[in-house]
Amino acid sequence: MNNFIFFLLSGSFTLATGYKTEAPPISENKTLTYKNIEERSVSEEEFPYQIRIQEVGSFVCGGSLITVKGSYFILTAAHCVRNVPASELTVVAGEVDRYKVSGNEQTRQVTRIVIHRGYSYPEFYNDIALLAIDKPFTVNSYVSPIPLPTQGQKTTGDVIVTGWDFAKRTEFKTTRFLNQMRLTIIDDNICRLSFMFRFQWVPDSMLCTGIGYFVWDNSNPCDKASGGSMKAVNGGYLAGISSWKPTCRSNPLLGMNTEVSYFVDWIEHEATLLL
Numbered sequence: 001m002n003n004f005i006f007f008l009l010s011g012s013f014t015l016a017t018g019y020k021t022e023a024p025p026i027s028e029n030k031t032l033t034y035k036n037i038e039e040r041s042v043s044e045e046e047f048p049y050q051i052r053i054q055e056v057g058s059f060v061c062g063g064s065l066i067t068v069k070g071s072y073f074i075l076t077a078a079h080c081v082r083n084v085p086a087s088e089l090t091v092v093a094g095e096v097d098r099y100k101v102s103g104n105e106q107t108r109q110v111t112r113i114v115i116h117r118g119y120s121y122p123e124f125y126n127d128i129a130l131l132a133i134d135k136p137f138t139v140n141s142y143v144s145p146i147p148l149p150t151q152g153q154k155t156t157g158d159v160i161v162t163g164w165d166f167a168k169r170t171e172f173k174t175t176r177f178l179n180q181m182r183l184t185i186i187d188d189n190i191c192r193l194s195f196m197f198r199f200q201w202v203p204d205s206m207l208c209t210g211i212g213y214f215v216w217d218n219s220n221p222c223d224k225a226s227g228g229s230m231k232a233v234n235g236g237y238l239a240g241i242s243s244w245k246p247t248c249r250s251n252p253l254l255g256m257n258t259e260v261s262y263f264v265d266w267i268e269h270e271a272t273l274l275l
Contacts, residue, residue: 006189026054032126033253042180044096046105047162049146049228050178051076052092053131055084062163062228065093065137067145068271074131075267076109076227077241077258078119081129086110091133096166101217108133115271125203127243127258130267132274139216146229147237155232155239158184159209162240163228182233183209183255190234207240207259230257 012127051063051074061080066073074091080088096102099114111132118126137143162180191199191208202208207230230240240257260267 006196018214022111022112022119022167041161042096042178044094045141045230047092047160047178047180047229048085048091048140048144050095052098052164053080053227054092056088057090059098059164063091063131064229064241065145066142066148066238066267066269069275070143071271072133072136073267073271073274074133075238075241075260076117076125076129076131077243078129079121079124079127079244080227081113081120081131082115082121083275084113089113089131091131094140097176099176104140106143108135108137110134112274114274117264121217124206124244124256126205126263128241128260128263128266130270130274131251140221146231148264148267149232149235149237149239149260149261151264153237155207155259156185156259158182159239160231160233161209161228162231163241177243185206185239186210188230205245205262207257209240209257213239220256246257 005031006149008252015207017215049065051065052059052075053063053074061076063076065073066075073241087110091108093106093108094102094104099157111134114132114248116126119128120126139145160180162178164175186208188202188208191206195202209230226242226244228242230242231236231237232239238260240259243256243258
């Protein structure tokens with residue numbers, strides 16, 4: 001028993017799988033495979049709700065296009081927009097290739113930022129923010145909102161995470177093309193067990209992702225994927241917001257995400273005040 005506790009506190013999960021793995025090289029067709037995970041660039045109409053958030057023109061985070069009472073808002077992580085004035089933020093929808101204009105992009109100015117009052121750093125509790133924009137998006141096959149879950153809805157099974165920074169993460173480079181990755185929701189109790197060595201509590205409002213019960217470093221998004229969309233495979237709704245993980249280079253730890261279903265009432269309340 002003492003050896004098992006030491007094993008957890010040391011942050012090593014090699015016993016769970018029996019071996020360690022290295023990230024494979026990046027292939028020419030922009031498809032990466034980490035064990036049983038496939039990461040690939042997406043088509044232009046595949047994830048029309050994905051948003052790129054810019055601060056003074058520079059890419060900072062991802063986001064999701066949602067609607068509340070017929071009005072459009074952007075949902076993202078609070079840590080992406082804290083201490084940033086709304087006047088410096090713009091959001092881009094309909095984009096897949098960051099280096100090439102396709103004509104499908106739509107850019108809007110952020111007018112208001114609402115960060116959850118319970119947000120705390122560095123714990124990342126209540127890591128959620130709502131952005132108001134200056135004018136509605138034109139909905140088409142390239143730009144359209146993702147449905148919200150119901151308040152308290154439980155998400156199980158797999159999710160699809162999208163963002164621009166999964167590849168070459170050991171070099172901390174963003175990718176040119178929007179990528180998607182399929183991950184599995186991890187049980188809360190197993191997730192809490194894996195964070196014992198950090199002495200950090202994982203609340204019910206966080207959603208753990210990985211593969212099976214344990215996850216290798218390269219299987220969860222980091223850095224610029226923060227704030228990005230996590231769609232439930234079963235249901236097609238916005239299950240989570242990419243939030244944080246302890247490291248993007250070393251320990252094989254779980255990815256942490258804001259569970260949207262815990263905040264639906266908050267989203268609707270704050271959006272109504274912004275209308």
